[in-house]
Amino acid sequence: xxxxxxxxxxxxxxxxxxxxxxxxxxxxxxxxxxxxxxxxxxxxxxxxxxxxxxxxxxxxxxxxxxxxxxxxxxxxxxxxxxxxxxxxxxxxxxxxxxxxxxxxxxxxxxxxxxxxxxxxxxxxxxxxxxxxxxxxxxxxxxxxxxxxxxxxxxxxxxxxxxxxxxxxxxxxxxxxxxxxxxxxxxxxxxxxxxxxxxxxxxxxxxxxxxxxxxxxxxxxxxxxxxxxxxxxxxxxxxxxxxxxxxxxxxxxxxxxxxxxxxxxxxxxxxxxxxxxxxxxxxxxxxxxxxxxxxxxxxxxxxxxxxxxxxxxxxxxxxxxxxxxxxxxxxxxxxxxxxxxxxxxx
Amino acid sequence: xxxxxxxxxxxxxxxxxxxxxxxxxxxxxxxxxxxxxxxxxxxxxxxxxxxxxxxxxxxxxxxxxxxxxxxxxxxxxxxxxxxxxxxxxxxxxxxxxxxxxxxxxxxxxxxxxxxxxxxxxxxxxxxxxxxxxxxxxxxxxxxxxxxxxxxxxxxxxxxxxxxxxxxxxxxxxxxxxxxxxxxxxxxxxxxxxxxxxxxxxxxxxxxxxxxxxxxxxxxxxxxxxxxxxxxxxxxxxxxxxxxxxxxxxxxxxxxxxxxxxxxxxxxxxxxxxxxxxxxxxxxxxxxxxxxxxx
Numbered sequence: 018x019x020x021x022x023x024x025x026x027x028x029x030x031x032x033x034x035x036x037x038x039x040x041x042x043x044x045x046x047x048x049x050x051x052x053x054x055x056x057x058x059x060x061x062x063x064x065x066x067x068x069x070x071x072x073x074x075x076x077x078x079x080x081x082x083x084x085x086x087x088x089x090x091x092x093x094x095x096x097x098x099x100x101x102x103x104x105x106x107x108x109x110x111x112x113x114x115x116x117x118x119x120x121x122x123x124x125x126x127x128x129x130x131x132x133x134x135x136x137x138x139x140x141x142x143x144x145x146x147x148x149x150x151x152x153x154x155x156x157x158x159x160x161x162x163x164x165x166x167x168x169x170x171x172x173x174x175x176x177x178x179x180x181x182x183x184x185x186x187x188x189x190x191x192x193x194x195x196x197x198x199x200x201x202x203x204x205x206x207x208x209x210x211x212x213x214x215x216x217x218x219x220x221x222x223x224x225x226x227x228x229x230x231x232x233x234x235x236x237x238x239x240x241x242x243x244x245x246x247x248x249x250x251x252x253x254x255x256x257x258x259x260x261x262x263x264x265x266x267x268x269x270x271x272x273x274x275x276x277x278x279x280x281x282x283x284x285x286x287x288x289x290x291x292x293x294x295x296x297x298x299x300x301x302x303x304x305x306x307x308x309x310x311x312x313x314x315x316x317x318x319x320x321x322x323x324x325x326x327x328x329x330x331x332x333x334x335x336x337x338x339x340x341x342x343x344x345x346x347x348x349x350x351x352x353x354x355x356x357x358x359x360x361x362x
Numbered sequence: 363x364x365x366x367x368x369x370x371x372x373x374x375x376x377x378x379x380x381x382x383x384x385x386x387x388x389x390x391x392x393x394x395x396x397x398x399x400x401x402x403x404x405x406x407x408x409x410x411x412x413x414x415x416x417x418x419x420x421x422x423x424x425x426x427x428x429x430x431x432x433x434x435x436x437x438x439x440x441x442x443x444x445x446x447x448x449x450x451x452x453x454x455x456x457x458x459x460x461x462x463x464x465x466x467x468x469x470x471x472x473x474x475x476x477x478x479x480x481x482x483x484x485x486x487x488x489x490x491x492x493x494x495x496x497x498x499x500x501x502x503x504x505x506x507x508x509x510x511x512x513x514x515x516x517x518x519x520x521x522x523x524x525x526x527x528x529x530x531x532x533x534x535x536x537x538x539x540x541x542x543x544x545x546x547x548x549x550x551x552x553x554x555x556x557x558x559x560x561x562x563x564x565x566x567x568x569x570x571x572x573x574x575x576x577x578x579x580x581x582x583x584x585x586x587x588x589x590x591x592x593x594x595x596x597x598x599x600x601x602x603x604x605x606x607x608x609x610x611x612x613x614x615x616x617x618x619x620x621x622x623x624x625x626x627x628x629x630x631x632x633x634x635x636x637x638x639x640x641x642x643x644x645x646x647x648x649x650x651x652x653x654x655x656x
Contacts (some may be wrong), residue, residue: 067553089556094553099545101547102550115554118560166554169531
């Protein structure tokens with residue numbers, strides 16, 4: 018295991034920022050710590066880096082207990098949210114800093130700096146100052162600087178947080194490529210689920226200092242382990258109802274088959290808008306409804322549908338399909354639900 | 363004004379009705395004139411008159427007053443005091459700014475208040491405190507007399523008093539600067555394997571050097587010009603415990619105006635130099651702030 022964390026806890030006064038967290042990251046993994054702000058993901062990352070001391074628990078890096086080691090002895094690469102580039106140094110000096118404090122001779126440093134600047138696509142810009150670069154370029158300088166001393170693990174704190182949408186997307190792809198090339202175990206913190214789901218090999222969903230779910234992006238999206246994950250990852254319709262007959266919940270016109278919930282218990286059912294399919298003519302297991310409101314959301318159109326229950330059901334339909342089917346406001350449609358998750362209330 | 367603004371906001375054709383941001387011409391002329399007259403009367407005129415009085419009896423008299431042994435002794439003592447106090451202030455200011463901006467601890471607000479104390483206490487009082495502590499009748503007076511150590515009415519007292527009134531300057535200059543810059547760069551250096559000394563010399567110092575220099579300039583100017591606190595502890599022994607400001611006072615009280623103004627012109631000259639250096643450094647700090655990441 019590259020990184021292995023067991024029973025980590027950290028309190029700030031009354032607040033349990035990290036609450037008994039354990040997980041492992043195999044060599045070469047690309048892990049995402051996903052959670053809302055205040056969920057403790059950044060604190061967890063800083064504890065692994067050695068920038069924050071845990072109250073309890075252990076951090077192992079490449080099989081060795083690093084809990085007592087200071088950050089400078091852990092040999093990790095860390096990219097700060099706002100890059101923290103040395104403002105008075107040139108880009109080349111920034112990238113070479115980790116080597117020069119280790120007393121590597123200048124010729125080797127120059128060689129490595131050029132190699133890295135090439136890797137991050139900033140060849141020939143070594144003489145510039147950070148203030149003369151764009152946000153995306155600075156981010157890449159920060160990455161090159163972190164990679165220069167050949168760390169065993171790379172930790173990124175909200176790596177794309179401060180960039181605009183277009184640059185984020187470019188850097189996302191670019192990080193995956195870099196990870197494939199450098200093959201260093203990477204752990205990154207993000208509050209952006211698209212980022213986590215798109216590039217991570219494994220996602221850890223955090224809330225209130227705990228790991229709610231750990232799994233592949235598909236797992237986390239399709240099989241949420243807790244209500245929080247169902248709610249936080251992706252978008253969801255959720256409805257509350259009572260199990261009225263064995264293995265059956267009725268909500269409005271919909272009938273959900275549920276297992277493992279006793280008759281009379283109240284349950285909450287989550288289903289994603291993209292798991293609601295709409296047709297103009299009735300098909301099996303569909304119910305009749307009326308389109309109340311349409312919202313244009315780029316590649317999809319969101320239809321709010323009144324099915325005669327206490328709240329509207331949201332359905333996401335690809336734009337082309339929606340337009341072709343003429344799903345306009347006020348029209349009658351037929352809706353079916355293809356997938357849902359049940360949690361006790 | 364409030365009425366004008368709300369009318370514009372409510373009005374339908376907002377673009378055409380722009381609020382007037384400049385005052386009428388006569389107001390501008392009047393205000394500028396007042397400012398210039400004030401500057402001339404209270405700053406330029408006194409400065410010019412110092413040099414005018416100093417040279418009234420001719421360059422020879424001026425020269426004689428400057429190379430007078432007592433003046434030279436006063437100048438030496440002032441320079442010595444400054445040379446001792448400024449490094450102490452740098453060390454203290456750096457340590458205080460570092461502690462306040464990089465760590466969380468109990469009593470931080472109290473420490474900041476304490477640093478500001480010399481600004482709020484009258485210099486005469488600070489001089490008196492030292493007399494009360496170290497003087498012959500003071501708390502530790504007997505101990506010092508027994509060990510034949512002279513502090514009050516001697517050079518150590520002057521240095522202590524000057525140190526007291528100047529120690530906030532460097533810290534006050536560095537605290538906001540270091541707060542604005544944050545600790546991220548230092549943490550980044552730490553993670554990259556730099557030790558404490560490498561972080562300090564290669565990251566912290568280059569980031570704050572202009573602010574530090576600015577603090578040093580203010581500190582030196584005050585150290586050279588300090589009168590009140592030094593006057594209380596000095597004893598005014600000519601050639602021994604007289605600094606330049608005290609020497610000016612003595613000459614003036616003796617109706618030796620030409621000499622008094624000649625010596626005063628030395629101080630005035632250092633202030634002018636200080637102002638110029640200060641302006642240059644301020645310009646550099648501004649450049650450095652914009653050089654940093656926003």
